[in-house]
Amino acid sequence: MIKSLLSLAASAAIAATLAVSLPAGAQQNYQPEYRLSTVLGTAFPWGKGGERWAELVKEKTQGRINIKMYPGTSLVAGDQTREFTAIRQGVIDLAVGSSINWSPQVKELNLFSLPFLMPDYRAIDALTHGEVGKDLFSIIEKNGVVPLAWGENGFREVSNSKREIRTPADMKGLKFRVVGSPLFNDTFTALGANPTQMSWADAQPALASGAVDGQENPISVFTGAKIHAVGQKYLTLWGYVADPLIFVVNRKVWESWSKADQDAVRAAAVQAGSEETALARKGLTTADNTVYKNVEALGVKVTHLSPAEVDAFRKLTRPTYDKWSKTIGAGLVKKAEAAIAARK
Ligand code: X2X
DSSP: OHHHHHHHHHHHHHHHHHHHHSOTTOOTTOOSOEEEEOSSOTTSHHHHHHHHHHHHHHHHTTTSSOEEEEOTTGGGTTOGGGHHHHHHHTSSSEEEEEHHHHTTTSGGGGGGGSTTSOOSHHHHHHHHTSHHHHHHHHHHHHTTEEEEEEEEEEEOEEEESSOOOSSGGGGTTOEEEEOSSHHHHHHHHHTTOEEEEOOHHHHHHHHHHTSSSEEEEOHHHHHHTTGGGGTOOEEEEOOOOEEEEEEEEEHHHHHTSOHHHHHHHHHHHHHHHHHHHHHHHTTOSSSOOHHHHHHHHTTOEEEEOOHHHHHHHHHHHHHHHHHHHHHHOHHHHHHHHHHHHTOO
16 A cells, blocks of 8 residues: 555656656647758758758747758658648658649649749749738648748759750750659740759759759759759859748647747748748849859859840740649739739
């Protein structure tokens, strides 16, 4: 009797110690670690954004939520077009992902890949920070994933190893690595080029070996991955599409957190997203164009197109725009066009 009372007291003491050693407010169903997926690591604004989100979450939840980042989409073996499904299924707990990589599952996200829809940064902001952004978040939510904030990969510029691109004719026959949304195949085919889809993990060796002649990515990716060093000597600034990044959480994980912690994770995502966007745009504006200068200093020929030159590309890709508008939804595309026309 005394013995069992003693052991009862002992286990109560152990329980009390355990409760004390848990951080304030932590619930038993919190995991010791949450897995955050990104494509790019900390050599790029994208990975820095993920790292910053994790850091801010830790701070704002007093360590209750501990996030580890897995760049290289390593949680899905580099297959970035499977990332969204993995978040939905809980293989991934959180992600900072590109609209392009998730568009095979969320077809409305193809909006940002419509060629020449967004002429400048204000146009991107008019979409992501307006009604269109809200609509897209509710679509993502309906797909079983909780969206919290926007970030940015950037305007995607075209590079290659063969020759300067000034007109669509210059692209004829060139082999380009394109990302995993079929819309990109259509766009490059319409321009007379030879597109081939592959993951970012496969793209780098393909560029290095010359299996492909060119690629398209934001300049921060071009410089971060140092692809000038594998012969990408020509870079044309045509700004034909831009991909925002979206900060999201798996729904079950989200629902396992207290309201206060949900608010903290959301506030951290908004802050990390806006810092990341600023970083992605740094040096790429008329006020500060140091990035272009730095790329030229690497021996890359940087070609700026005039509005008339851009029009030639726009004209040839218009049928692709129209075809994909139907897939995205004519109503959403109209709303986006109106928001861009009215941008401040
Ligand atoms: O694969 C790409 O080109 C990248 C890194 O930009 C994306 O993940 C969309």
